[in-house]
Amino acid sequence: LAKTTQPISMDSYEGQEVNITCSHNNIATNDYITWYQQFPSQGPRFIIQGYKTKVTNEVASLFIPADRKSSTLSLPRVSLSDTAVYYCLVGRLTGGGNKLTFGTGTQLKVEL
Amino acid sequence: EAQVTQNPRYLITVTGKKLTVTCSQNMNHEYMSWYRQDPGLGLRQIYYSMNVEVTDKGDVPEGYKVSRKEKRNFPLILESPSPNQTSLYFCASSLEGQGINGYTFGSGTRLTVV
Numbered sequence: 001l002a003k004t005t006q007p008i009s010m011d012s013y014e015g016q017e018v019n020i021t022c023s024h025n026n027i028a029t030n031d032y033i034t035w036y037q038q039f040p041s042q043g044p045r046f047i048i049q050g051y052k053t054k055v056t057n058e059v060a061s062l063f064i065p066a067d068r069k070s071s072t073l074s075l076p077r078v079s080l081s082d083t084a085v086y087y088c089l090v091g092r093l094t095g096g097g098n099k100l101t102f103g104t105g106t107q108l109k110v111e112l
Numbered sequence: 113e114a115q116v117t118q119n120p121r122y123l124i125t126v127t128g129k130k131l132t133v134t135c136s137q138n139m140n141h142e143y144m145s146w147y148r149q150d151p152g153l154g155l156r157q158i159y160y161s162m163n164v165e166v167t168d169k170g171d172v173p174e175g176y177k178v179s180r181k182e183k184r185n186f187p188l189i190l191e192s193p194s195p196n197q198t199s200l201y202f203c204a205s206s207l208e209g210q211g212i213n214g215y216t217f218g219s220g221t222r223l224t225v226v
Contacts, residue, residue, distance in 0.1 A: 043217025
């Protein structure tokens with residue numbers, strides 16, 4: 001199973017772009033990378049998912065280099081409401097190997 | 113509305129008194145899982161289930177039991193709760209594996225064992 005490493009915390013200001021990098025050196029060929037957002041006392045919420053290169057949706061972009069040993073979640077123009085914990089998860093989309101560990105995540109704090 | 117429903121949201125109990133936290137999903141998902149979340153430790157997987165009657169241990173299964181008799185339900189059972197099981201618990205489901213668009217999580221159950 002691919003173990004992930006993220007920074008424990010990051011600080012930013014409203015309107016800035018925030019990039020959170022996740023390291024997953026042991027990622028397997030069939031693994032996808034998924035990012036979640038969690039607010040206090042709420043369940044994590046899916047943000048974005050990708051396999052390689054770049055994926056973009058209405059809330060974020062995900063950059064995955066060719067070797068796939070890391071990935072970067074990019075949040076454009078953050079606001080106070082983006083203050084949350086962000087988790088990177090690596091694993092197969094289908095089939096077995098579902099002992100999936102979220103890790104401790106990255107606490108993002110956005111200030112005025 | 114597609115959702116994962118956990119009950120109860122809050123529970124205070126005493127050491128040794130058996131309890132069950134229910135989890136139900138209405139998305140016909142095959143995969144369901146239980147996590148506990150403690151300060152500084154992130155989300156740790158307790159048990160997961162690939163389908164009906166198929167369950168397996170996660171990272172921290174000690175002191176917990178689960179069952180999957182129906183596709184939609186995946187209850188978490190604490191036969192003899194202890195104070196170190198005081199935690200915030202989340203149930204999650206997905207179509208299979210990690211799932212396209214990831215897991216759907218419940219709102220959580222905050223358990224206190226005194």
